Amino acid sequence: MTVGLNHYLVVSALLFCLGLFGVLARRNLLVIYMSLELMLNAANLALVAFSRFNNNLNGQVMVFFVITVAAAEVAVGLALIVALYRKRQTAHIEDLTSLKF
Amino acid sequence: MEAAHHVAENATKLQDIAWMVLFFPLICSLGTWFLTRKDRNLTAGFNIFGVVLSFILSFTLFAAYGGQSVECTPFHWLPIEGLDFRIGMHLDGITNLMLLVVTGVGSLVMIYSYSYMHEDKSFSRFFSTLSLFVFSMLGIVLADNLLMMFIFWELVGVSSYLLIGFWFQRPAAGDAAKKAFLCNRIGDFGFILGILLVWSAAGSLNFSELATKFHDNPALLGRFASLAGVLVFMGAMGKSAQFPLHVWLPDAMEGPTPVSALIHAATMVAAGVYMLCRVHFLLALPAAWPHALSFLSWFSAADIVAWIGGFTSLLAALMAVQQNDIKRILAYSTLSQLGYMVMAAGLGAPSGNPSAAMYHLVTHAFFKALLFLGAGSVIHACHHEQDIWKMGGLRFKLPVTFWTFVIGTAALAGVPSFSGFYSKDDILVTALEHNPVLFGVAVLVAALTTFYMFRLVIVTFFGKSRSEEAGHAHESPAPMRWVLIILAVPSWGLAWLPVGSFLTRQFVPGYHAHAGDILFGPFNHNPIAAIFGFGAVIFGFSAAVSCYWNAKTDPLPAKLGVWSRAMRNRFYFDEIYEAIFVPLHDLVSRIAGWFDEWIISGLGVRGISGTVEIAGRALRVVQTGSLQTYTLLFAVGIVFVAWLVIK
Numbered sequence: 083m084t085v086g087l088n089h090y091l092v093v094s095a096l097l098f099c100l101g102l103f104g105v106l107a108r109r110n111l112l113v114i115y116m117s118l119e120l121m122l123n124a125a126n127l128a129l130v131a132f133s134r135f136n137n138n139l140n141g142q143v144m145v146f147f148v149i150t151v152a153a154a155e156v157a158v159g160l161a162l163i164v165a166l167y168r169k170r171q172t173a174h175i176e177d178l179t180s181l182k183f
Numbered sequence: 184m185e186a187a188h189h190v191a192e193n194a195t196k197l198q199d200i201a202w203m204v205l206f207f208p209l210i211c212s213l214g215t216w217f218l219t220r221k222d223r224n225l226t227a228g229f230n231i232f233g234v235v236l237s238f239i240l241s242f243t244l245f246a247a248y249g250g251q252s253v254e255c256t257p258f259h260w261l262p263i264e265g266l267d268f269r270i271g272m273h274l275d276g277i278t279n280l281m282l283l284v285v286t287g288v289g290s291l292v293m294i295y296s297y298s299y300m301h302e303d304k305s306f307s308r309f310f311s312t313l314s315l316f317v318f319s320m321l322g323i324v325l326a327d328n329l330l331m332m333f334i335f336w337e338l339v340g341v342s343s344y345l346l347i348g349f350w351f352q353r354p355a356a357g358d359a360a361k362k363a364f365l366c367n368r369i370g371d372f373g374f375i376l377g378i379l380l381v382w383s384a385a386g387s388l389n390f391s392e393l394a395t396k397f398h399d400n401p402a403l404l405g406r407f408a409s410l411a412g413v414l415v416f417m418g419a420m421g422k423s424a425q426f427p428l429h430v431w432l433p434d435a436m437e438g439p440t441p442v443s444a445l446i447h448a449a450t451m452v453a454a455g456v457y458m459l460c461r462v463h464f465l466l467a468l469p470a471a472w473p474h475a476l477s478f479l480s481w482f483s484a485a486d487i488v489a490w491i492g493g494f495t496s497l498l499a500a501l502m503a504v505q506q507n508d509i510k511r512i513l514a515y516s517t518l519s520q521l522g523y524m525v526m527a528a529g530l531g532a533p534s535g536n537p538s539a540a541m542y543h544l545v546t547h548a549f550f551k552a553l554l555f556l557g558a559g560s561v562i563h564a565c566h567h568e569q570d571i572w573k574m575g576g577l578r579f580k581l582p583v584t585f586w587t588f589v590i591g592t593a594a595l596a597g598v599p600s601f602s603g604f605y606s607k608d609d610i611l612v613t614a615l616e617h618n619p620v621l622f623g624v625a626v627l628v629a630a631l632t633t634f635y636m637f638r639l640v641i642v643t644f645f646g647k648s649r650s651e652e653a654g655h656a657h658e659s660p661a662p663m664r665w666v667l668i669i670l671a672v673p674s675w676g677l678a679w680l681p682v683g684s685f686l687t688r689q690f691v692p693g694y695h696a697h698a699g700d701i702l703f704g705p706f707n708h709n710p711i712a713a714i715f716g717f718g719a720v721i722f723g724f725s726a727a728v729s730c731y732w733n734a735k736t737d738p739l740p741a742k743l744g745v746w747s748r749a750m751r752n753r754f755y756f757d758e759i760y761e762a763i764f765v766p767l768h769d770l771v772s773r774i775a776g777w778f779d780e781w782i783i784s785g786l787g788v789r790g791i792s793g794t795v796e797i798a799g800r801a802l803r804v805v806q807t808g809s810l811q812t813y814t815l816l817f818a819v820g821i822v823f824v825a826w827l828v829i830k
Binding site for chain 2: 102
């Protein structure tokens with residue numbers, strides 16, 4: 083059995099769904115954050131697979147951009163979470179409801 | 184050639200001083216508010232000076248033009264498609280004469296007021312409003328089109344309102360002012376409808392243009408001819424207090440007496456008659472009614488005007504017979520005389536000559552102003568006592584007032600050689616020529632007029648004084664006395680000037696008075712009318728003397744019983760109106776209130792706000808504030824869109 087494009091895409095979709103489930107179901111901000119990264123990497127995987135099977139580098143260039151932006155985003159996001167934790171002594175989203183009416 | 188050109192140029196400039204005649208009183212009125220309010224003498228001097236200046240300029244105009252018809256430079260106020268509405272002035276004999284009457288009586292009343300109102304706290308407000316009134320009245324007189332006349336018509340309404348309610352601290356004065364204003368509103372509503380009707384048919388509101396148009400094509404208004412006439416007459420009905428809107432005028436006597444003299448006797452109430460004479464061509468149109476009103480097809484507009492005038496004059500004369508308040512008697516007599524003039528206008532209009540109405544207007548302005556100011560002098564002397572049965576014996580204590588009052592009474596009653604006789608005779612002749620029934624009414628009214636006026640004179644000035652106040656009465660100060668004397672001159676002698684034939688010439692060009700028309704003219708010219716008129720005076724006078732000479736109380740209630748009570752209570756018109764219109768008005772207000780509360784406010788305003796609020800509450804449930812719910816919905820949405828795209 084040769085590994086084709088569809089296999090990569092299925093793995094990518096599963097990873098994405100896993101990430102989405104994590105974002106929706108988990109209550110800890112850090113875990114939600116990790117799930118988000120998982121979704122990003124699922125997209126990266128799909129992009130690399132397309133790049134490989136279409137014989138051009140566009141997808142891989144795109145992936146580098148995504149990784150760069152994700153790194154920056156992680157830096158900002160984690161900083162926010164740390165700041166929030168210091169302020170509230172919690173990272174659970176049930177406790178962070180002061181903007182709800 | 185050069186000189187003639189020069190003169191012509193001068194002539195075109197001269198008539199524009201009418202603008203100054205008009206605006207001096209306004210300048211005084213405003214100037215009083217902004218400059219001289221603090222100082223009584225300055226205020227009085229300023230306002231009297233302004234009106235006297237207007238009088239002098241009016242006199243110049245009269246001397247320069249007389250009966251000639253000229254146009255002043257107009258001011259184009261509102262040039263719109265199909266109507267160039269301008270503030271323009273038209274000077275002819277009637278206007279010139281009216282200018283003299285308004286500014287002349289106005290100046291005298293102002294001089295009189297200087298003494299009469301001297302103790303009043305709101306002295307300056309009085310003078311300022313009086314000047315405003317003179318300005319508005321001059322605007323009516325000078326207007327060359329209906330819309331401008333209407334604007335000033337409303338302005339006199341406002342100044343009348345302000346002056347009736349001058350002593351607004353007294354509830355009666357405030358109520359009377361409101362009553363006058365509301366009655367006038369009803370009339371003016373008809374007036375503006377009539378103006379619109381005329382404009383829609385003729386496309387012009389200028390008096391001389393309208394006269395030409397209706398002369399060329401009497402069917403211009405089609406089936407609306409009589410309706411337009413009656414609607415325009417409604418304006419006069421309100422302003423000149425004709426039945427059924429007559430109820431406001433007697434109450435208007437709550438204002439200061441000089442106001443009653445100037446506004447509610449001499450000038451403003453006569454504006455209706457003046458307006459009828461201005462639009463007499465409209466009344467002259469043959470009867471034509473829309474189908475809905477075809478039951479009126481026997482009457483033309485002029486007939487309705489004449490009958491209402493005659494009815495009002497009879498009604499008011501009967502009411503006057505049993506009044507005991509000196510000013511009210513004069514008020515009802517004003518009503519009655521206004522009815523006379525309106526009747527004359529209605530009778531004269533079909534033949535294009537309502538000059539009798541104008542003539543009586545002019546003479547009436549002088550002698551009625553004289554009578555009111557005389558009454559003011561009596562009231563002033565008796566410390567604001569107005570009941571004639573509490574006066575008596577005043578002829579020695581107030582000699583000047585007494586003699587001038589008698590002259591005024593003789594003029595109003597129509598004693599030969601006094602001005603009222605000649606103008607009244609003109610009306611009687613007009614009535615005799617056109618309508619024998621109204622002639623009978625007019626003669627009856629003349630007899631009643633003499634009766635109640637001499638009742639007033641005998642009870643007030645003869646006999647013994649019947650109260651403390653009357654016993655200590657003193658003659659009024661000099662300015663008041665002199666004004667009475669000055670007014671007595673035209674009241675007596677106006678008839679010796681050819682005023683009547685001058686006015687007739689305005690309507691019938693080329694008319695010439697008969698020789699010897701001045702003093703005994705009526706007896707030569709139309710003996711029947713003159714003899715009936717004179718007979719009515721003698722009858723009324725002897726009846727008054729036999730009833731009231733040395734009477735301590737009124738003998739009439741015992742003789743007339745119920746009738747006397749009805750007359751004293753003004754035939755219960757106020758009560759009837761209260762019983763009909765007040766509940767009707769309440770009902771309409773209730774319905775309107777209900778509609779406002781439940782339909783507009785309930786269904787409309789609160790309905791819309793309620794819907795929005797409920798929608799808001801419903802939508803708020805969606806906004807959980809939970810980040811993960813949003814994400815879920817977002818994901819579901821994307822899946823849904825993706826499914827749509829892929830499918």
